[in-house]
Amino acid sequence: MGSCVAPVSLLARNRPICAFRLPRSALYLCVMDRLIITGGRKLNGTIAVSGAKNSALKLMAASLLTNEPLTLSNMPNLADTRFLSQLLGVLGVEVFWPKGDSECRLNAAELTSTIAPYEQVRKMRASFNVLGPMLARYGHATVSLPGGCAIGARPVDLHLKALEALGADLKVEEGYVKAAAIHGLKGAQIVFPFVSVGATEHAMLAATLAKGETVLENAAREPEIADLADCLNKMGAKVSGAGTATVRIEGVERLNGTQHAVMADRIETGTYAMAAAAAGGDVVLEGAPVAALGAMIAAMKEAGVKVDSDEAAATIRIRRNGLALNAVNINTQPYPGFPTDLQAQFMALMSLADGTSIIRETIFENRFMHAPELSRLGADIQVRGQEAVVQGVAGLKGAPVMATDLRASVSLVIAGLAAEGETEISRIYHLDRGFERLEEKLTGCGADIKRLSDTEE
Numbered sequence: 001m002g003s004c005v006a007p008v009s010l011l012a013r014n015r016p017i018c019a020f021r022l023p024r025s026a027l028y029l030c031v032m033d034r035l036i037i038t039g040g041r042k043l044n045g046t047i048a049v050s051g052a053k054n055s056a057l058k059l060m061a062a063s064l065l066t067n068e069p070l071t072l073s074n075m076p077n078l079a080d081t082r083f084l085s086q087l088l089g090v091l092g093v094e095v096f097w098p099k100g101d102s103e104c105r106l107n108a109a110e111l112t113s114t115i116a117p118y119e120q121v122r123k124m125r126a127s128f129n130v131l132g133p134m135l136a137r138y139g140h141a142t143v144s145l146p147g148g149c150a151i152g153a154r155p156v157d158l159h160l161k162a163l164e165a166l167g168a169d170l171k172v173e174e175g176y177v178k179a180a181a182i183h184g185l186k187g188a189q190i191v192f193p194f195v196s197v198g199a200t201e202h203a204m205l206a207a208t209l210a211k212g213e214t215v216l217e218n219a220a221r222e223p224e225i226a227d228l229a230d231c232l233n234k235m236g237a238k239v240s241g242a243g244t245a246t247v248r249i250e251g252v253e254r255l256n257g258t259q260h261a262v263m264a265d266r267i268e269t270g271t272y273a274m275a276a277a278a279a280g281g282d283v284v285l286e287g288a289p290v291a292a293l294g295a296m297i298a299a300m301k302e303a304g305v306k307v308d309s310d311e312a313a314a315t316i317r318i319r320r321n322g323l324a325l326n327a328v329n330i331n332t333q334p335y336p337g338f339p340t341d342l343q344a345q346f347m348a349l350m351s352l353a354d355g356t357s358i359i360r361e362t363i364f365e366n367r368f369m370h371a372p373e374l375s376r377l378g379a380d381i382q383v384r385g386q387e388a389v390v391q392g393v394a395g396l397k398g399a400p401v402m403a404t405d406l407r408a409s410v411s412l413v414i415a416g417l418a419a420e421g422e423t424e425i426s427r428i429y430h431l432d433r434g435f436e437r438l439e440e441k442l443t444g445c446g447a448d449i450k451r452l453s454d455t456e457e
């Protein structure tokens, strides 16, 4: 629910609103927007890719490591990034980020608090990543446990074990992690039992200011980790091996401010690639992180979609005109495997394939909530545990559906664009968490997609 919650002052005056909750300090309001898509139109044109949400969030947390300003460009204007900037503000970070601007200046010269409250952390899990940087710089921090979410339980045990290995004294009390390292953090060897993006990033952030060397083994290799390491190194950190399974961090005494451009969003790129393939047409994705999308490009080519990628020009051209789609099986995997964050979108595409595809989700235990919603549009999908069997159909038909999480929501957009007739998607605040100017980008390619505001209690 986090991203539908906004203080009164942030809401436009003429939008219908409803009070659904009254927290202690302020009247909060909930705007429930819907998308109406009239499908069946081919997409033709160019889409500029935005900065990556999942990189931006960790880069913002890095601002806590220094008393000098960190300026991030290519920042995506999203509910999640705006939300984290509010939490940083609560901690005393000066945030200069005009609405709609792609440059954000964060100055954590002096924190006024090292406590990240439940109200904020529960709404967005990535907020938990403020723990390590505050602990590393100040020797203490208290951060609410994030709790589970729609796609799975998502514990933070690996984050906590990594901080403990770095010498933190941790107590979990009343839903909060209270962390202390009175004499500072110390470098350590940390072997992750399985790959975790968040725990790798969290350990990396904290280890930059630890005494001595930290070695992370079985580290996640996602491109966002290399982006974070690049920024940290510009800040004076000594991180090597990011993007491989072994990351080394030589601790330094202090970090400085810097400027850094957030990498392009590989998940947004893959999403629009699949939208173009499902609806048909000819779309060029500009500013695309081509090298980070190998598994997606391979799966699309196997499906019979024409994909022309140019790494030097940072473009991917997607074409599909009338040709049938081949059914393709995928397993989601940590990078460089097929990303879980594109699984729902690929399922929407495969629902139109010629044949049966098997989609296995191996990262999260409950990430098929889009399947029954896609079925409302006529898709034939049977979910058996961690596997979805998608029997392709000749066409989809518009229907009212409900968004359940960020990537599930956008899979419904893809299906709606390809479907005949009108699709109404409710609860789209999930979409606003991770897709910048989605309607504008799709309308620019000829889609018929409108946002309506509504109220809900």
Ligand code: EPZ
Binding pocket: 054, 055, 057, 126, 152, 153, 154, 155, 156, 157, 158, 159, 160, 195, 196, 197, 198, 199, 220, 340, 341, 363, 364, 365, 406, 407, 434
């Ligand atoms: C990041 O989540 C992304 N979020 C997710 O994107 C993405 O799906 C995921 O990585 C995998 O690529 C952000 O970067 C903000 P993990 P993260 O730690 O770091 C389990 C989106 O849609 N685990 O790699 O939380 C966990 O439950 C989001 O943009 C533990 O058991 O993912 C999961 O099953 C959704 N204990 C698996 O590991 C831990 O301490 C991988 O999670 C940590 C994780």
